[in-house]
Amino acid sequence: MDRLSIEKRLDGQKELLSGLVKKAKSNGIDQVEIYSSYGYSEDVSLEKNDLNNCTATEENMFGIRVIAEGNQGFIISNHIPSLYQSIEEAYSLAKSQSTPDFDLGLPEPESIPNHFNQYDLSLDTMGIEDLVATAKEALGWRNDLYSKVNIDSGDFSLSKGYKLIVSSKGVMAHELGAELSASVMGMGVDGDLVGSFDYDSASGFNKDQFHTLWKKAFTNFGDKCMGALYAKPISGFQGKVLLPPEAVYSFFLGLFIGSLNGTSLRKGKSKMAGKLEEKVASSLLSIWDDPTNERFMGSTGFDREGLPTSKKPILTEGVLHTYFYNTYEAKKAGLIKSNGCATGGAQSLPGCGPKQLQIAPGSSSKEEFFKLPGKTLFVNRISGTKDGASGDFSGVIKGGYVLENGEKIPVREVQIVGNAFDTLNQIEAISKEGELLGESSFVPYMLLDGFTITGVTEN
């Protein structure tokens, strides 16, 4: 599958979907939106330190949204010949409801200033043979450098495709994309000793970029597995935790960002309601959303509703500036239009959220965090649970260390409990250095204070 054939398919589909929308309108179905997501991918998987499977998949999914008399019906299908019947089914689903809300409506089109066709021609000629070669190289790294690390599973993928949105209001937007990605999951094993699971991944939009990032990710994975292999239980203590970028993003930040979702706010489930332009976090913390940076993977010119995206501040030195809205939630909040923050794809109704979060670097050196006096818990990953409404989180630390007197002591069977909203004010320092997660979001290290750390051994 090359760029030309994908473009040809896209052109044909624009025509097909426009025709279907026109037909629906002429039959009295006034508000129809079709979101098409096409992907062709080739994958090579690893299992048990060996190659496992080679696959080739191709699929076109369509998310069809119909709004009729204040009610909405949504159909997801991968069957092109019956798309018009799906429009009728979505219409019928909408008509069967008895609780209309006339704030529901498809958005009017807006011009899209940024177009991101992230399809690099270096991926055009690549295929499954290249993926097999990359997999072979990774198995070689494992054998040469990390013989005590067992690869439980791994995946190498080359995917190409497009997204396209067409609506009866005149919205029409599309973007092409191609991506190379790889991930690996496994653990250290030494005789009867088994370490915690760990994983790492890399992705890129061109061949050279991908290979550099993948080698770094694999080395990181191997080091983390080896570090966790000789972990020991510890006794509990009160103190500081150090979060690397992945942990900052996946756990601590997720709850806060979720609380800025227009739907959560409207339903009274967000602790951030009514806090615009108030200080809600440490002055050290500044966050913005930037889906318009061409250097980032996943940058996009339009959102799930086909409206333009933009760069916007979220927190500046702890002061909250914005919430995230799709068209419906914006209207419910009394705004004229959305702020281009509709999330999702063909398989979901438009949600609300950011596209590419960026966290401002701090002024501390990451290395200083590892040499702090007293005890600090380095949280590689939290396997746990979190509650969006209360902000409470708790979990087991995976691949973690206690940092004490310049030593890194790998630990297991350690839990932490906290609250994401309180944690925003527990930030003691942010590092200058950070990582570009998924090649799209810059996230630094964070040092937090005031945590209860539960261990399994007696004090």
Add this chain to the structure above:
Amino acid sequence: MRNLLKECLAEESGFVELRYHHKESRSFHAERGRVESTALRKRTGIGVRVLEAGTWGFASTSEITKSSIQNAIQVAKKAARLSSALRKDKIPNLPKANFAIGDFIGKGIEDFRTRTVEEKLKLVLDIQNAAAKQSAKLQSVGCGYSEIYEEKAIVTTDGADSFFSMVRPEFRVSAVAKEDGKMESGSHSIGVTGGWDCLFRSQSATEISEEACKTAVDLLSSVLPDGGLSTVILSPSIVGLLVHEAIGHTVEADFVLSGSVAQGKIGQRVGSDLVTLCDSGFSEYYEGAGGSIPVDDEGLLPTNTVIIKNGILTSYLHNRETAERFGVAPTGSARAWEYGDVPLIRMRNTFLVPGDSSLEEMIANTKDGYYLDGAKNGQADATGEFMFAVQKAYRIQNGKITDLLKGVTVSGLAFDVLQNVDMVSKEFKWDLGSGHCGKGQPAKVDAGGPYVRTKVLLGGK
């Protein structure tokens, strides 16, 4: 469909497996006095798996025509040949298997087809409206009904030839309560394999809703428990999470071969005498367990697999490939989520066999501990270290349940926790039929058991 698939295989000589899968998911959600979303998802296609030159190849197509399927077979074969040179440990021949032959039509499908969209919408709306009136502290109550109907046909060149269908409805309520700036949430859900009547057999929709709302409101006045190693009595939903996360994942044979903590432990003691653990494609004790399957995704009839018998590890969970490697019979545990997914070894219904005690005796016999109820999420590790999250923890002091505390994360080492089991109740319940298990791809599973007393690490203040 079986005939079309067999026609596509007519000229094939090596191992080829064709899996037709049509899946329809409907979901209805009501909140704040109105139907907030209705969705229907339809996905159909064929997954093609071949074993050639000692390596798997896989391809899929959403076009159900002879030419598309035959093209996918060729793509899968090419993929297998390409990778064969690299694969070190070639896949042996697949073992003989207890293939499912014929049609297997699931229970409750007629029920699911005859109930109208309006009836399902009315259910979520009525329950939501009633729930919101339960307490002035309730900020928001969401009520959802969903159902997955699926049909599959599996045909292989070595003898599988079946068509099967099933329906899996779910009902869930989630509530958020607020007081003095504090917010807490509660949720309760139920999911089965079967019809509507099966879904509401043990609890009505109203009772489910009342439980979720009460949890949210009650938790407003709760505090965190003390953290540390504690004696706990686990409710059947929590036992389900424990046996699924802590043990089930470690005995999946693909995971065992990668070096899980269960490797090499067949025949060894891994739990107390009171522990007998099974994973079954059927629904033991009573019908409707959410992970029941008439046929697995390699076309085999599933078994009831005894994993631990009176504390001794007796079996892993196998697909055809791992069964051959271990020299045992496949357990019918291969499952794929969608037509484009390769079948993986997955649990079905995982349960602990009931014992002789009663819950009342167990509480009365506990001087200092916690009663944990309301399963949330959970995960397991290669080390056997697991975590699961609970909604509610009740303090037990001197044989009596006292304060409600916030549920937190509970963790431990799988086999240590089983070794510490010292009381098991007579009562039994399937209680994990809603939601999904993740392992690269989702799977519908269920789990449950009796009430169990053991020791775990409780996160807390």
